[in-house]
Amino acid sequence: MNVDEYIVPGFLANGISAGIKEQGRKDLALIFSEVPARTAGVFTTNCFKAAPVLVDMERISSGMAQAIVTNSGNANAATGAKGYQDALAMSRAAAMGLNISEELVMVASTGVIGHPLPVERIEKGMGPLVGGLRREGIPDAEAAMMTTDRFPKMSCRKARIGSRDVTLCGIAKGAGMIQPNMATMLAYLMTDADIDSAALRTVFSEGIAQSFNAISVDGCMSTNDTALILANGRAGNRQIRRRSREYAPFREMLFAVLDDLCRGMVRDGEGATKLIELVVDGARTEGEARRVAYAVANSNLVKTAFYGGDPNWGRIISAAGSIGIPLPVNAVRLVFEEVCLFEAGQGTAFPADRVAAIMAQETIRVRLELGMGNKGFRIYASDLPFEYVKINAHYHT
Amino acid sequence: MNVDEYIVPGFLANGISAGIKEQGRKDLALIFSEVPARTAGVFTTNCFKAAPVLVDMERISSGMAQAIVTNSGNANAATGAKGYQDALAMSRAAAMGLNISEELVMVASTGVIGHPLPVERIEKGMGPLVGGLRREGIPDAEAAMMTTDRFPKMSCRKARIGSRDVTLCGIAKGAGMIQPNMATMLAYLMTDADIDSAALRTVFSEGIAQSFNAISVDGCMSTNDTALILANGRAGNRQIRRRSREYAPFREMLFAVLDDLCRGMVRDGEGATKLIELVVDGARTEGEARRVAYAVANSNLVKTAFYGGDPNWGRIISAAGSIGIPLPVNAVRLVFEEVCLFEAGQGTAFPADRVAAIMAQETIRVRLELGMGNKGFRIYASDLPFEYVKINAHYHT
Structure with a gap:
């Protein structure tokens, strides 16, 4: 420095x-x-x-x-x-x-x-x-x-x-x-x-x-x-x-x-190993995009999957679908970098090697398209590593 | 059996x-x-x-x-x-x-x-x-x-x-x-x-x-x-x-x-070691009690503290105060089993031995009194152990 x-x-x-x-x-x-x-x-x-x-x-x-x-x-x-x-x-x-x-x-x-x-x-x-x-x-x-x-x-x-x-x-x-x-x-x-x-x-x-x-x-x-x-x-x-x-x-x-x-x-999230740059777009309002983004970004199941390098798109769409906003299931698309993992209501036959390489990146761009409108929201999230539990299970100053 | x-x-x-x-x-x-x-x-x-x-x-x-x-x-x-x-x-x-x-x-x-x-x-x-x-x-x-x-x-x-x-x-x-x-x-x-x-x-x-x-x-x-x-x-x-x-x-x-x-x-929460029986009462409506209960129960900082056996009441009141419901700070009380840990806007001089014994229990009863009304909500929560991250960082069936 x-x-x-x-x-x-x-x-x-x-x-x-x-x-x-x-x-x-x-x-x-x-x-x-x-x-x-x-x-x-x-x-x-x-x-x-x-x-x-x-x-x-x-x-x-x-x-x-x-x-x-x-x-x-x-x-x-x-x-x-x-x-x-x-x-x-x-x-x-x-x-x-x-x-x-x-x-x-x-x-x-x-x-x-x-x-x-x-x-x-x-x-x-x-x-x-x-x-x-x-x-x-x-x-x-x-x-x-x-x-x-x-x-x-x-x-x-x-x-x-x-x-x-x-x-x-x-x-x-x-x-x-x-x-x-x-x-x-x-x-x-x-x-x-x-x-x-x-x-x-x-x-x-x-x-x-x-x-x-x-x-x-x-x-x-x-x-x-x-x-x-x-x-x-x-x-x-x-x-x-x-x-x-x-x-x-x-x-x-x-x-x-x-x-x-x-x-x-x-x-620097306590013990974090990855930065996930999540963009939710295709929402009817920014507030709606924001709610979906937080539902995904705050999901411990999503965070642990990123920590494990696991492209578990099921957890992402499940988190997005869980908060009471009716999503057009067949119009929703989930894209990691340039690779689409989910569309038309099901997982795609994505190239496993390319996705494994993406999951190993320090910063991963994830885009969730809701297919309802033209509003969006971007959020930065970290993964959930063992270290987090270790740090927070005891008093620290 | x-x-x-x-x-x-x-x-x-x-x-x-x-x-x-x-x-x-x-x-x-x-x-x-x-x-x-x-x-x-x-x-x-x-x-x-x-x-x-x-x-x-x-x-x-x-x-x-x-x-x-x-x-x-x-x-x-x-x-x-x-x-x-x-x-x-x-x-x-x-x-x-x-x-x-x-x-x-x-x-x-x-x-x-x-x-x-x-x-x-x-x-x-x-x-x-x-x-x-x-x-x-x-x-x-x-x-x-x-x-x-x-x-x-x-x-x-x-x-x-x-x-x-x-x-x-x-x-x-x-x-x-x-x-x-x-x-x-x-x-x-x-x-x-x-x-x-x-x-x-x-x-x-x-x-x-x-x-x-x-x-x-x-x-x-x-x-x-x-x-x-x-x-x-x-x-x-x-x-x-x-x-x-x-x-x-x-x-x-x-x-x-x-x-x-x-x-x-x-x-049996994935890897959970404790059951926290959280009652939020003194709310004006059941919905309000429920929102506060979830804010506390879903907080990873609260969960890791329970895993670590740490009576970190600060994390509990901070979680309760963080969701936009205006709480009467000085009327709020937090009680673990029969021991009051927080009242009148600050921590109490609680008996450390007794609280350590409570934190070691498999089931811990926690009561958060909001001091605003007479509605309540009970929620069961688990702690957040290392095991959770381990289980969820990889695919499993």
Whole structure:
């Protein structure tokens, strides 16, 4: 990894071990913009929102932020009134260290639910954390956010916007497994673009809907899921607005970074070995395509078949047919890459060698055509390996 | 096992190997009533219905049946027009062997989807199958229906109805795992009760709703799921009708047998090690309680925690809070057996030893109180062990 790839003008970052996790692993991360930045956020819709999420949801309404402080190893969720005070204390410590207003600090936690946050360790760690802030610190911040992640999820792109070079970097943690919604997802996007608040909110919501919300069921998230974008304007570009011509290239850059992070999260699904890019089309509505896509993608029988390299199309069509949407059985087609496995109500005499080769791919494109209309939905899914059970059968931070 | 336990007056049964499965395992089952019996059935709602299901759905409308012929090792699903003809041929072979009308033969298949049914083997096996019919043959029929089942699911009860002893025996196959709906469920109930058609249909639908449909998502079943009841009247009891006083004891007996079978199926969930009896109450409607129950019971994170013996209440409340039903966070309570693990928005200081003992139980009663109303729903769930992935990562019949 070339650390110079992950530098965004005006942003400093760091990640250290504060002793929250065991064995000296990094567990405290800080992202800091030298000037207050425009911000937008998307948060979990879970009823049991973690304390830091409650803090951020209040603060995001100002539209401005300058820092994000994150700990791993403890979710500060289901921790009651004390947990909320702890989240405030954590943000206060960061604000004091950075000498900025507490209102400009966003806070996030990830890890085990229901244990008191070790705030003293976080407060004690704040000196070294702030002291080590640097332009090249983004990968360290990412490392300090990771829990069961096997590799960092980072993506950086540049675009020419209004005669200026603009950079956008994203980092994410989360194991986008069977129910990615249940494993905390954190995603932070940093850009030096100058963009107005309305445009930032719009483009960010839209981007999240097409990326992280296309691996996770709507309204179905963990207690801590948080996605934030900070735009500090350092690039000095002509300000991006919703109807300005600078909007499209920014949107394209953001969507590309979100897609990278999102694929990384699915690929890093706890123990996952494969990424299945499932497109359901031929639906009458996008909602219908989405429901079928989730029925297939969330099926453990489908996931284990992909893990085993088994082209078990029967499980896929059975999952699609099981949710109460009446499908025209004889019009439904199922295609793996370019090979049709099911049509006219039955399996085809597909070339076994070619399909075996497809099943061995790391990324497998699957298309399920419903034959009812022209709406579609794409979802990224992972397979279900032994490793998943092993990881999740015991406490882990 | 005492085979005399599984005898129902007027019923004969048998199960043999017809060479559909490998290694000479039993794969062809027959149940026969000496006289035509009143019948009722519940079938999969999957769009991709297997051929035998289509045949049965036509025949059940007559309200009468005399035999059920079943093969394992091949689902005869997604097999097109040929599959439908094969299902008819299978029932015809049984009808000829038994010398009864083809219309009185119900037919079922379970196993791998999308492969042509080896009808010749079934036809060839029909001689020995019919020849071996006997009163004590029910356990053999059960054995011939099993696929990945680790043990037979059978239950037999007697009741005094209208001054006569009435017997009801049930056999079932199916691995009630994470998505029991996707593993074929077959359940056959045999009774010598005399019961009129309307009463039989009513009590059977109601029983299925409270048993097999409380381990499986509504409208979400495999291509082959079939539940049938045959009542041949041999007991000579005063006929049971919906409003007669004989209805209640029959209902009680049927529900007890269905509950036995249903618990057996969950406990035999592919590789399952535990049965979780989850009650969600305090909901405003039963539908709401049901949605929350399924969100928790279907969560792989919850299931793996139970497998690992980990009282991870955070995953349970997070799953409950994730489906868009606004819960009064501080009123929600979670109780394992008699121990409260979560209330007032946070975990309790529960006695670790006692909870560790609970987690080691084979059956664990979990109660989630939502604090919003007085409606509830009970669901049986299994845990998620390594074995599940192993079993499902490869083809199996």
